[in-house]
Amino acid sequence: MRLRKSGILLHLTSLPSEFGIGDLGRGAYDFADFLASSGQTLWQVLPFNPVSQACGNSPYCCFSAFAGNPLLIAPDLLVRDGYLEASDLDGLPSFAPNRVDYEQAAPLKGRLLGKAWERFRLPGDSRCAFEHFVAANAHWLHDYALFVSLKEQFSGAPWHEWPAEIRDRSQDALHDWTQRLSENIEREKFRQFLFFEQWFALKNYCNRKQIQVIGDVPIYLSHDSSDVWANREYFKLDAEGRPIFVAGVPPDYFSKTGQLWGNPVYSWDKLRESSYAWWVGRMEHNLGCFDSVRLDHFRGFVAYWEVEAWEKTAVNGKWVTAPATGFFNELLKRFPSLSLIAEDLGIITPDVREVMHQYDFPGMKPLLFAFGDDLSTNPYVPHNHVQNCVVYTGTHDNNTVKGWFQQDATQREKENLSAYFGRELDEDTVSRAFVRAAMMSVAQTVIIPLQDFLELGAEARMNTPAVTFGNWEWRVAADRLTAELSKSIAELTRIYGR
DSSP: OOSOEEEEEOOGGGSOOTTSSOOSSHHHHHHHHHHHHTTOOEEEOOOOSOBOGGGTTOTTSBSOSSOOOGGGOOHHHHHHTTSSOGGGGTTOOOOOTTBOOHHHHHHHHHHHHHHHHHHHTSTTOOOHHHHHHHHHTHHHHHHHHHHHHHHHHTTTOOGGGSOHHHHTTOHHHHHHHHHHTHHHHHHHHHHHHHHHHHHHHHHHHHHHTTOEEEEEEOSSOOSSSHHHHHTGGGBOBOTTSOBSEEEEEOOBTTBTTOEEEEEEOBOHHHHHHTTTHHHHHHHHHHHHHOSEEEETTGGGGTEEEEEETTOSSSTTOEEEEOOHHHHHHHHHHHOTTOOEEEOOOSSOOHHHHHHHHHHTOOEEEEGGGSSSSOTTTOTTSGGGOOSSEEEESOOTTSOOHHHIIIIIOOHHHHHHHHHHHTSOOOTTTHHHHHHHHHHHSSOSEEEEEHHHHTTOOGGGOOOOTTOOSSOSOBOOOGGGSOHHHHHHHHHHHHHTTO
């Protein structure tokens, strides 16, 4: 992050694929080639952990902070590697090229992964690589595989509603259920083996092309996750495993009642007693999967908004201090070359800025936030950028630039926009103007969502916060990644020294 670089934000589910959802197959490699030919050296993705339909398939609401999403396993690579026959892919449904179809993709992938598992179990197949993977990931893999198998056994019920002995992880119950569900557990471990086999092959391919991959680490976990079930002491839970306090953010200009996220909050005192062992393990895992990571809701590592679990809104919460210095000192002791991007959007207080400055963590500067009032002093306006920051046109939680101009920008913002750029902008020119402004910034790092390079509108928006369903569905059709677009991006990159 100390050289002028640029890259593209595109989640794995948004890649081209013939299986209804972007995955780690041919479309991912084609996109890596597109990045390289476009002169880009960064690819930022969202969390790739297993998602839940109950959470609208959000990558920020996952069953595990360590596991990979089986929906991202590429069937075409399973054929290449001998886990499937080519005939297994006959008769595929017809999928729209520009939308994720979770309802059809999930059973299709499940059926194909089931066939791969059955073939893997046949006598004569080498299990050496699989057994090495299981041993190397034992600290999270067995708990996750057992958790998923138990959820299937108990018809999807959250873990705190399971029978008390397995809910509370008595040793006898853990042993008994491991024996009873042994085949399902092995199947889930095999799926994780396939996922990470494909992921690391893709990451290595990117690195060979001088492309660094940036991952995303949400601060909080879903309550109904293998991590919370297996590590209850690190969360503020009652005797039956229910949250006592939950996370959110206080009321602000955007919401009179704040945001009540509902995730259990950490017991930082318990984490400190263990030298933050669980978090160290989580970061070690992510730093192995990615070249650098974005820490979501960075301010929560300094102080977080805690709300009693029975509250209906976030109004009656309180700020609780987190041990930021001790935590980051421990991480840096373990990972001296730690490369982080601090997600510092929203209302950020001086104590958060001090921690970012102390550790030299770059923050985020989305240009969509730049053109309200006080153009001269707004930190998101290009002339106020600093070198140690990451400039975005927008993030996965924002509208696209064109969609923002068409739907969200106020008349005042449009006037400021034209005044700042010195010419009238409209919906046909605004995306290119934002991209160019980002690329010419003094910031060392620029990340552009692919939708803004493609000049797409609100139909390509990835997520609308506080809306549970209908998000995370946009995909790019393969024919949009043209040589002409690549040449255009490469020229911008050359002009602005990235």
